[in-house]
Amino acid sequence: xxSTLVRQHPHTGDTPRVDLSARxxxxxxxxxxxxxxxxxxxxxxxxxxxxxxxxxxxxxxxLALLMAACRGAxxxxxxxxxxxxxxxxxxRLRTEATGAHARADAPAAAPSVSASLGAADRPxxxxxxxxxxxxxxxxxEPIGCRAGDSDGLAGLLGAAIPRAARGAAVVLAGWGPPxxxxxxxxxxxxxxxxxxxxxxxxxxPALRDDLEEVAERAGxxxxxxxxxxxxxxxxxxxxxxRGLLSTGLFDAAITATDRAQVDKELKEALHPYxxxxxxxxxPNVFRYLIARVP
Numbered sequence: 623x624x625s626t627l628v629r630q631h632p633h634t635g636d637t638p639r640v641d642l643s644a645r646x647x648x649x650x651x652x653x654x655x656x657x658x659x660x661x662x663x664x665x666x667x668x669x670x671x672x673x674x675x676x677x678x679x680x681x682x683x684x685l686a687l688l689m690a691a692c693r694g695a696x697x698x699x700x701x702x703x704x705x706x707x708x709x710x711x712x713x714r715l716r717t718e719a720t721g722a723h724a725r726a727d728a729p730a731a732a733p734s735v736s737a738s739l740g741a742a743d744r745p746x747x748x749x750x751x752x753x754x755x756x757x758x759x760x761x762x763e764p765i766g767c768r769a770g771d772s773d774g775l776a777g778l779l780g781a782a783i784p785r786a787a788r789g790a791a792v793v794l795a796g797w798g799p800p801x802x803x804x805x806x807x808x809x810x811x812x813x814x815x816x817x818x819x820x821x822x823x824x825x826x827p828a829l830r831d832d833l834e835e836v837a838e839r840a841g842x843x844x845x846x847x848x849x850x851x852x853x854x855x856x857x858x859x860x861x862x863x864r865g866l867l868s869t870g871l872f873d874a875a876i877t878a879t880d881r882a883q884v885d886k887e888l889k890e891a892l893h894p895y896x897x898x899x900x901x902x903x904x905p906n907v908f909r910y911l912i913a914r915v916p
Contacts, residue, residue: 646704673695676698677782679778684699761779766796790915805854808891848909850910856901866888
């Protein structure tokens with residue numbers, strides 16, 4: 623099995639007052655595992671294993687890639703938003719995936735998503751099939767909690783789909799109905815604290831056809847869907863705050879106020895989900911859509 627990680631440059635814009643390296647570690651150590659049931663459900667349903675060539679869009683710090691690699695898949699990861707997460711993914715695959723070979727393949731001056739994906743399309747292992755198309759593309763970062771949060775995904779899909787085989791599966795993920803996602807109430811803290819003028823980052827409830835609309839815009843054919851329970855469980859309130867902040871969903875709130883204010887408001891919002899043993903438990907349901915490349 624082989625694995626490739628591709629670096630992309632993050633979007634420009636206001637930089638929140640946070641330690642990006644520490645936040646990436648919090649994502650890797652606390653938050654990323656919350657979606658493991660989603661990864662497992664998708665891989666089981668699509669029979670991911672030896673012979674699978676997987677392209678992970680928004681691969682984070684590489685946990686979903688590692689799980690696929692451990693099943694025998696050849697994996698490629700693209701992380702457009704965080705070089706710090708990408709560095710952790712590269713390290714994780716290099717040291718933990720038995721038999722995997724991780725490599726940074728994008729040139730330092732890669733100007734766009736499509737250029738980076740073009741570099742990713744070159745196999746990492748000379749023994750691998752040269753130029754073989756991907757038969758599975760995953761976009762596990764859930765959409766449906768912020769206005770416009772699918773915009774970046776559309777660009778990634780536009781660059782990735784030409785590199786996928788005809789009939790390849792493309793998996794999109796999204797938040798479930800607000801009434802079935804306890805974390806929805808906590809995410810509204812970000813909306814309350816953020817500058818109202820930052821409309822692109824505003825919270826909104828997930829809609830039933832969010833994933834289908836993204837697939838339609840990308841020219842994909844829906845071919846099934848599912849729902850998976852992904853509770854967010856934390857050792858204590860401090861761990862919950864660190865994990866939630868690592869998502870980046872509270873960046874606008876931190877920029878508009880400060881970290882101390884966001885921490886305070888988050889702890890208050892988490893209070894209903896604290897259990898007697900001081901752990902924090904928030905039941906959530908996530909939805910995934912399987913679409914096909916025509």
